[in-house]
Amino acid sequence: MxxxxxxxxxxxxxxxxxxxxxxxxxxxxxxxxxxxxxxxxxxxxxxxxxxxxxxxxxxxxxxxxxxxxxxxxxxxxxxxxxxxxxxxxxxxxxxxxxxxxxxxQLDERTRGFTLNGSTQALDLRMDQRESKSAQEWLQETDVATMAHVFRANADMDRAFPLARKIKDQLLVAAEEVLPFNVGHLRAAVDSIFRDRRFDQNSLMARVLQAIRMDINQxxxxxxxxxxxxxxxxxxxxxxxxxxxxxxxxxxxxxxxxxxxxxxxxxxxxxxxxxxxxxxxxxxxxxxxxxxxxxxxxxxxxxxxxxxxxxxxx
Ligand SMILES: C[S@@+](CC[C@H](N)C(=O)[O-])C[C@H]1O[C@@H](n2cnc3c(N)ncnc32)[C@H](O)[C@@H]1O
Structure with a gap:
């Protein structure tokens, strides 16, 4: 161990x-x-x-x-x-x-996989030589494709509104002159899944998993x-x-x-x-x-x- x-x-x-x-x-x-x-x-x-x-x-x-x-x-x-x-x-x-x-990979903040904290940029690449980080993927992927990835890879409900909200949060990040980070993603997830019956951390983990699976193919x-x-x-x-x-x-x-x-x-x-x-x-x-x-x-x-x-x- x-x-x-x-x-x-x-x-x-x-x-x-x-x-x-x-x-x-x-x-x-x-x-x-x-x-x-x-x-x-x-x-x-x-x-x-x-x-x-x-x-x-x-x-x-x-x-x-x-x-x-x-x-x-x-x-x-x-x-x-x-x-x-x-x-x-x-x-x-x-x-x-x-x-x-x-x-x-999950715990090390500099790798951009972790849910802990809120200001670290999302990365999610296993191989740093690969060109596309999570932020680039979110910018380049259209809403319909993103929603499909959430459904196919993590069986997410409300995938389309979530994808749209993430696009809004990308604009927020740009206005703040910040990289898109865990806090931005959490804001999107929170606004779509407000009901108490949803466990926010497990939703966040599923969204990250879905993006990670696509980025790393x-x-x-x-x-x-x-x-x-x-x-x-x-x-x-x-x-x-x-x-x-x-x-x-x-x-x-x-x-x-x-x-x-x-x-x-x-x-x-x-x-x-x-x-x-x-x-x-x-x-x-x-x-x-x-x-x-x-x-x-x-x-x-x-x-x-x-x-x-x-x-x-
Ligand atoms: C669960 S960990 C393996 C832990 C390992 N068995 C141990 O005992 O420490 C998964 C590892 O697989 C690597 N990995 C995931 N997908 C891969 C791929 N397509 N090609 C090569 N390595 C990959 C990850 O980078 C990570 O280091």
């Missing part, structure tokens, strides 16, 4: 993993290196651990703690959609995704990367994915479902047109793994975590 981020479902992931030892493993979401450190402690000499993250802060932190004389640790400052350029096809024994954002990233992961795994290799909300979990489930079937023709198709025999993975958990009561108590941020595990056939 580090202050940077407490790894979630650690024992459960490790229980499914490191079956081929020595071997080649990939942590697609290295973050504070909690999962990677546990892997490193168990990997035999001669193994390789590839650590990816699109966030330079995360990789710098992880590189400091993930040191080994016997295991080859390779850091990649890449988005995981670029997995295919980091590892060769059919060369990997295990791949982990611990999706979403780290506690460091999180769902397309997951889909592209899972497809590359299936190709990268050796037969018997394992894929563990931890998701934190329903849109993420659905993306994982739907993308992987295609690889669990021999035939992907429409159910009413009179004969198989896809060639059949396409199955590439089997599910190792019938129902997703959830944090134990003990973990929930120790780390409340684990409360929405769901683990799905697949094996390449």
């Amino acid at each position: 580090t202050n940077y981020h407490e790894p979630v479902l650690l024992g459960e992931v490790m229980g499914f993993w490191l079956k081929q030892n020595p071997g080649t493993y990939v942590d697609c979401t290295t973050g504070g290196g909690g999962h990677s450190a546990a892997m490193l402690a168990q990997l035999q000499p001669g193994s390789t651990l590839h650590c990816l993250d699109r966030d330079a802060d995360a990789l710098a932190f992880a590189a400091d703690i993930l040191k080994s004389d016997s295991v080859n640790v390779v850091f990649h400052h890449n988005a995981f959609a670029e997995l295919a350029s980091c590892v060769a096809p059919a060369s990997v024994d295990g791949i982990l995704y611990d999706l979403g954002v780290s506690s460091h 999180e769902m397309p990233q997951i889909e592209t990367s899972l497809r590359a992961a299936v190709e990268a795994l050796l037969p018997g290799g394992r894929l563990c994915v931890i998701s934190y909300h329903s849109v993420e979990d659905r993306t994982v489930k739907v993308t992987m479902a295609e690889y669990e079937l021999d035939c992907i023709c429409p159910p009413r198709s009179p004969m198989c047109m896809c060639g059949g025999n396409r199955r590439k993975v089997k599910k190792l958990l019938r129902k997703p793994g959830l944090p134990s009561a003990e973990e929930l108590k120790k780390n409340p941020r684990s409360r929405s975590a769901k683990l799905r595990v697949y094996e390449k056939v």
Whole structure:
């Protein structure tokens, strides 16, 4: 465990993993290196651990703690959609995704993800090399598109009036000669959801999540990367994915479902047109793994975590 981020479902992931030892493993979401450190402690000499993250802060932190004389640790400052350029096809024994954002990203004010305080500018980029910050995204995105993003990514009611109010608040920020900040967003959310039955903090968190998912293209990233992961795994290799909300979990489930079937023709198709025999993975958990009561108590941020595990056939 580090202050940077407490790894979630650690024992459960490790229980499914490191079956081929020595071997080649990939942590697609290295973050504070909690999962990677546990892997490193168990990997035999001669193994390789590839650590990816699109966030330079995360990789710098992880590189400091993930040191080994016997295991080859390779850091990649890449988005995981670029997995295919980091590892060769059919060369990997295990791949982990611990999706979403780290506690460091959420808590560190300079990253512009946090709800604490009110004057810090909204940023929400995981990779600072990406050009569009939250402020630029809000300026450039029209009201209808913004409302669609709120509905699709966070299931928000009153999405259209909220998007319009945010546009008003962008003008307020410009008049104040300030960057658009958490206070401006809160003012927009407060004016649309005045009723007491709404929990303002959870609404704010959902709006931020919706914007963040679009800015970082999180769902397309997951889909592209899972497809590359299936190709990268050796037969018997394992894929563990931890998701934190329903849109993420659905993306994982739907993308992987295609690889669990021999035939992907429409159910009413009179004969198989896809060639059949396409199955590439089997599910190792019938129902997703959830944090134990003990973990929930120790780390409340684990409360929405769901683990799905697949094996390449
Ligand atoms: C929940 S944290 C991982 C925490 C890590 N398992 C640990 O134990 O510290 C998620 C990490 O994934 C990274 N990330 C999210 N989406 C990514 C993507 N598409 N490509 C690469 N890294 C990504 C984030 O920058 C963040 O550092």
